[in-house]
Amino acid sequence: MNKKQEASERQDIEQLLPWHAAGTLSRRDAQRVENALAQDPELARRYALVRDEFAETIHLNETLGAPSARAAEKLFAAIDAEPARRPAVSLALGDRIAEFFARLSPRTLAWSASAAVFAILLQAGLIAGVLLQETKTTGYQTASAPTTDPGVGAFALIRFAPQASSDDVTKFLEANKLSIAAGPMSGGLYKVRVAVTGIPKGELARIVKKLQDDKVVGFIATTE
């Protein structure tokens, strides 16, 4: 390397000293500076000046204080006054799914997950029931297996409590001789058959009121 190149390299390194002090150089440049500092006492002396500047600039800025609460109040009042923003519509299915779940509160999400698990178990039960019926005319029948005529009987709309496990729900259906006639519907509701034949409205209301007391039930009401 001739003298001209050396001078150019030294100037280049010297210009990097402030970033070396701040630790924002790439590893390669930092190594170049370190090597030069180790070989050049004058450059090392100038680097000490840079470090003084670095320390005092931080000191100066740190003594500037912070904005008052007024700035935050003004900002958040302005945000509150802004018209409600409509999120940009994304065509990507993944984005839309993620956005949908992001909008749900943790409680809703937990409840929805329980409802989804329950629905899957019910479907599994239904499928198993159908298969068993195909092979045997009599024998095991799941609580949710359809009757010969799904439109006949007395019904109630039910939503299970979020904390109810699938075991709890199965036991509840069996204990009360209920079967799922339809669902899950909007709001996590299921239509359950309370009796296989039509019963007086007063009697249905009495049964539903009794079922309401069970911890597995979140909501229940008579329906056609």
Next chain:
Amino acid sequence: MQVLYARHHVRVYRFVLRLVRNEATAEDLISEMFLDIWRQAGKFEGRSAASTWMLSIARFKALSALRRRPEEELDDETAGQIEDHADTPETALAKKDKSLALRQCLTKLSAEHREIIDLVYYHEKSVEEVAEIVGIPEATVKTRMFYARKKLSELLKEQGIDRGWP
């Protein structure tokens, strides 16, 4: 937004304050800046650090505010910042404190030089990030920093502190 504000408002405020030199103006500007950030969040492409993006918006707002400021106000303020070079006993004592003198000189730099020194030393921005914030080529970032430091040495020399550089 609260998280973003809590995380960055102090540093952005200090950056703006160093440029506009008025606390109320700096507070107004950071409120405006964060409101813009809130409105334009979808435009942030994530190619640079969020702090770099915010500092570039803050800088633009600060410079716009400086341009809007009435001339007489600027004059008054500038006059207030010009220090009497005649040494009082206190000043003479202060000069003995090199650190204090250095801090005083840092406040006397031009806005352009203050800005680059703050971005490099306090906001710890790389050459590339400073270039992005200020809107100048990377080579210019290096030479501007060099001249800012050179000016700092000259100001120190005026206060009787010779650093032996440049």
